[in-house]
Amino acid sequence: MLPSLEDVRIEATPVYIHKIDRQTHWNPAEKISLEDRVQRVVKEIFKTPDHTYSFWLVETLSDFYHVAASINALRRSPSDEIPSIWVKPAELSQIGLQANRTEEGKCLYAKNCITILRSLLTTPRNYASC
Amino acid sequence: MSNNVVDVQSIPMGRESSSSLVVFLQVPSTFLGSASTAKVAGLSTTLNPVIVEYFREPELRPVLRKKASLGIRTKESVFSVLDWSIRADVDEAFDAAVDLLSECGNCLVDGLVYLYLEYPLKSTTQFDLEKKLDVLINGLARSQQLSAEKRLTAISELMSSKSRIVKAAIIDALAMIVNSRNKKRVEGMLKRYASSSEADIYIQNYAKEVLEDLA
Numbered sequence: 001m002l003p004s005l006e007d008v009r010i011e012a013t014p015v016y017i018h019k020i021d022r023q024t025h026w027n028p029a030e031k032i033s034l035e036d037r038v039q040r041v042v043k044e045i046f047k048t049p050d051h052t053y054s055f056w057l058v059e060t061l062s063d064f065y066h067v068a069a070s071i072n073a074l075r076r077s078p079s080d081e082i083p084s085i086w087v088k089p090a091e092l093s094q095i096g097l098q099a100n101r102t103e104e105g106k107c108l109y110a111k112n113c114i115t116i117l118r119s120l121l122t123t124p125r126n127y128a129s130c
Numbered sequence: 131m132s133n134n135v136v137d138v139q140s141i142p143m144g145r146e147s148s149s150s151l152v153v154f155l156q157v158p159s160t161f162l163g164s165a166s167t168a169k170v171a172g173l174s175t176t177l178n179p180v181i182v183e184y185f186r187e188p189e190l191r192p193v194l195r196k197k198a199s200l201g202i203r204t205k206e207s208v209f210s211v212l213d214w215s216i217r218a219d220v221d222e223a224f225d226a227a228v229d230l231l232s233e234c235g236n237c238l239v240d241g242l243v244y245l246y247l248e249y250p251l252k253s254t255t256q257f258d259l260e261k262k263l264d265v266l267i268n269g270l271a272r273s274q275q276l277s278a279e280k281r282l283t284a285i286s287e288l289m290s291s292k293s294r295i296v297k298a299a300i301i302d303a304l305a306m307i308v309n310s311r312n313k314k315r316v317e318g319m320l321k322r323y324a325s326s327s328e329a330d331i332y333i334q335n336y337a338k339e340v341l342e343d344l345a
Contacts, residue, residue: 047218074192
């Protein structure tokens with residue numbers, strides 16, 4: 001049975017999904033200061049030399065399936081799990097990032113990853129959702 | 131669940147396939163670095179050009195994967211793939227390396243044992259070493275060339291690791307390797323991580339989730 005948005009802990013739409021390599025990249029250590037965590041997450045997740053990143057818009061359950069299929073399209077096993085983070089559009093605008101829909105080759109330019117992460121990581125989190 | 135701004139989860143994939151809804155697409159990376167030689171734990175190894183092309187051309191990976199894997203027969207060649215896996219300038223380097231290694235067999239076990247027990251720390255940082263172990267454990271767990279029992283035995287060698295990255299990789303691997311014959315053994319390994327003797331609460335809960343899924 002295909003999962004619902006609730007099954008993958010997405011509370012409400014629309015959201016932007018950003019794929020990460022491993023869940024431990026977002027949760028790198030048990031006892032770690034916010035600043036250290038920000039640095040580790042930047043090093044692991046927001047690391048491309050040109051500071052551009054893919055965020056996939058999910059407005060409906062169908063969008064979600066399309067995104068998941070697209071992310072895994074080139075994988076050896078298309079059923080591989082996809083660790084990801086999700087961000088609400090309002091949260092992007094709060095930190096001054098403008099979302100622009102593109103067809104190909106252009107991405108969100110996020111030069112100051114530390115600003116983004118500090119904002120995201122200081123928000124209360126439910127452990128079970130990680 | 132409440133006020134989370136950002137959530138992390140795994141998306142269990144369905145079988146449905148469809149065209150993508152793309153909001154932002156990643157700019158193809160500028161691929162840098164030498165295609166000729168790489169240093170592997172003090173050894174120089176010649177990089178197979180097919181492996182180089184595999185990492186440089188993300189869209190060609192599905193067609194190059196099998197061919198590239200034929201060049202991976204020794205632990206040194208495994209390490210050259212691991213070097214690619216942690217490069218920031220390679221698109222989806224982690225997934226690409228895991229998929230490539232999953233086409234391989236015994237050299238993964240040789241590489242894993244060497245990397246965990248004998249790799250000279252002077253030639254890398256502890257952090258990079260753990261990231262490479264993560265990739266290698268994931269690749270080995272998916273290997274179809276190795277029996278489930280062989281994969282399980284190799285991974286059990288790493289159970290003493292104190293690293294969260296390695297522990298989480300082992301838990302994921304156990305979830306992939308489990309079958310009706312080894313279920314008791316896998317559950318026993320998971321219970322070690324899920325017990326109160328595991329100091330890392332994140333790992334404890336992670337293992338509990340997998341155990342619940344297996345029940």
